[in-house]
Amino acid sequence: MNDSGPATGSDRRLYGRRKGHDLSARRQVLVDSVLPGLRPRIDAQGGVDLKGPQAGRDRLWLEIGFGAGEHLAWQAARHRDVTILGAEPFLNGVASLLAHLDDTKLDNVRIIDNDVRPYLEALPAASLERIMVLFPDPWPKARHHKRRIVNPWSADRFCDLLIDGGELRLATDIMDYARWMMAAVWPHPDLVWTAQRPGDWRDRPADWPETRYEAKARAAGRPPVFLTFRRKPRTG
Template sequence: MPQPRIPGRIPGDQLFFGRRKGRPLRAGMQALLDTRLPALAVPADVAGDPRGWFGRQMRAAWLEIGFGGGEHLAWQAAANPDVGIVGCEPFMNGVASLLRHLENDRLDNVRILADDARPLAAALPAGSLERIFVLHPDPWPKRRHHFRRLIQHASIARFHELLAPGGELRIATDDPGYLTWILARVTAHPGLRWTGARLADWHARPDDWPETRYEAKARSEGRDPVYMRFQKV
């Protein structure tokens, strides 16, 4: 018997290695998953222009991969009501947290994929995204786990394909080893240009880049986040 489709998931091979659930959700948060996620899930057919997924036509579409607790995504959605933002997060506690933000702020320009982002990234049309966010991906610090890292030469090439001309890829990390890994892969792609002017710019968080709870925790533990912006040339 075929498996039923879970709202906000795309069938197919998944490469996700992390947790899908944490501590049990409170009743109200579980209710958000049960009642709101089906209405806000990405459509079953994701091969079309994502600007048409939102009930009203959007000026542009953005993608956030691994939105954590959803603070950054919700802030961007509120600040950019004419942009449709697609968020991918397989950790269901994080999905419930984002749904709470959307309910509280009455935001209607967000769609959610409660799963690994890679099948979605493979299916979206080239040039369909104005901006892609990859904020604090899991560094998988052990060498034998480096193949699990989201940032690879192939993923950077796909991000470049998905971005419209002049589009922007934003990446953040607080792990020095992963920073070196990221820079080696992004700078190897000739179609992406760093937007900064000096190395100090890495540590300057732009005004339209709100701090998340993860960044605050990293700072409290003595780790300085790095903020990187790359433009499709």
């Protein structure tokens, strides 16, 4: 596996475990019987088939690395007119989201139970209204920084995928990653950081529930930052 330069396409593994403890019988059934119907496919033409009835929904959001899925399920319950695409390679997290969906009977979620990067290349330009990357794996060692999912390559992909005025939401509790994110995203000519005052990046927006990872970070004395960028309108 090539291990030089920043993470771009699917040249390098960016995530940790694919599976933790054994799934409960209920969750295993959900993985076996429900997940296949929610998995988007990259079709022969290289496009993404989201599958399933869109029921007139043309708004699409993407959450990358949804962990246990509590934030994604919260958003899906409050935005029934939006289809939310979630990417997470950790099977136990996928099973946890499936259980939330089963409990709430939400039908506006699709799940990529894998690396998001091929989808960042296959989704159509200007198809996403919002992209969320909340507490991505920090890869703290300097030699692993190139595995970070937020980097100049992904900033370009996000920009291509967002509609005009679309929103990119990033969060991290690792200050070195916050600086890294700013260095990767802030200079992008088509993205604008929306913060006007410190509270805009220190305080979690009201329409953004705490994730499991954020709770752990706060308990460990690491207050996070919340960075929101807006895609500039395309010209011409």
